[in-house]
Structures are given as structure tokens and as C-alpha cells.
Amino acid sequence: MSRLAEFRQLEQRLAQQLAELEALKGSAELQKEIAFETKLRDLLAEYGCSLHDVINILDPQASQGKRRVAAPVATEKAPRRPRQLKQYRNPHTGEVIETKGGNHTKLKQWKAEHGSDEVESWVAR
Incomplete structure (x- = not known):
């Protein structure tokens, strides 16, 4: 301008x-x-x-300062329940993986190769 x-x-x-x-x-x-x-x-x-x-x-x-609206006090949260240990048994190789989360390298490889739904069906109950 x-x-x-x-x-x-x-x-x-x-x-x-x-x-x-x-x-x-x-x-x-x-x-x-x-x-x-x-x-x-x-x-x-x-x-x-x-x-x-x-x-x-x-x-x-x-x-x-009593009339001011106080910020809500954060109450202590209950601790998260620990994740369950899962065992995945690959029916093709017989290999077993134990993990509490989905961030396992071998598990990721299996999911990429065979699909997530199929690998989740390999969980030993």
C-alpha cells in the first residue's frame, strides 16, 4: 500500500x-x-x-480474594491399571512373542506382513 x-x-x-x-x-x-x-x-x-x-x-x-472463582483443584487420579501381558503365537513359524503393548518390533513386522486382524487372532488366551 x-x-x-x-x-x-x-x-x-x-x-x-x-x-x-x-x-x-x-x-x-x-x-x-x-x-x-x-x-x-x-x-x-x-x-x-x-x-x-x-x-x-x-x-x-x-x-x-474469596469471591474470585477458584480454578478447579485437580484431584488425584487413580493410577492406570497395568497393561495385560499378551502372547502372540505365529502359526507359520511357531515363534512366540510376549508384549504388553503394540510397540514391539517383531509384532509390527508380523502386522505389516499378515495384517493386524489376523495377527490379533494369534493371541494365546
């Missing part, structure tokens, strides 16, 4: 934001909120209090 196009785009956004600001300045709700804040700050100054003091008076637990 050229610098001129960028300038015009920023200028257009600025004009739009200024229009929104002027519309907001004329808002009755904003005028009420400004008046409330001014009166509240004057009242706090008159009594020598801060916003923090007012919050503590209205809600003493807020300063102690």
Missing part, C-alpha cells in the same frame, strides 16, 4: 472516530455517568476515603 493510500485510510478512520466521539459526548447516558463519577469522587474526597475503602466496606471478602 502506498504511503498516500495509507494516509487517506487513516484520515478516514480518524474522521469516523471523531464523529463517534461527538455522538457519544451528546449521549444522555454518558452525561449521567460523568455526573455520578464526579459526585462520587467529591464525596470520597470529603470523607477522605478511596475507592478501595468503599469496596472493603461494601464487600469485605473481595479484598481477601
Whole structure:
């Protein structure tokens, strides 16, 4: 984007934001909120209090952090049950493999050669 196009785009956004600001300045709700804040700050100054003091008076637990939503406490999980030892007996060679998982090198070779379903049928019960 050229610098001129960028300038015009920023200028257009600025004009739009200024229009929104002027519309907001004329808002009755904003005028009420400004008046409330001014009166509240004057009242706090008159009594020598801060916003923090007012919050503590209205809600003493807020300063102690008790009102905050606490993160759920992780409960201890039961240990996983140990994997069962499986024996695979290759009917073609008579070779036997004992493993607790499927990450056995020879078992992977058998599954690649004969198919997973067939090799799972070789499990000695």
C-alpha cells in the first residue's frame, strides 16, 4: 500500500472516530455517568476515603480474594491399571512373542506382513 493510500485510510478512520466521539459526548447516558463519577469522587474526597475503602466496606471478602472463582483443584487420579501381558503365537513359524503393548518390533513386522486382524487372532488366551 502506498504511503498516500495509507494516509487517506487513516484520515478516514480518524474522521469516523471523531464523529463517534461527538455522538457519544451528546449521549444522555454518558452525561449521567460523568455526573455520578464526579459526585462520587467529591464525596470520597470529603470523607477522605478511596475507592478501595468503599469496596472493603461494601464487600469485605473481595479484598481477601474469596469471591474470585477458584480454578478447579485437580484431584488425584487413580493410577492406570497395568497393561495385560499378551502372547502372540505365529502359526507359520511357531515363534512366540510376549508384549504388553503394540510397540514391539517383531509384532509390527508380523502386522505389516499378515495384517493386524489376523495377527490379533494369534493371541494365546
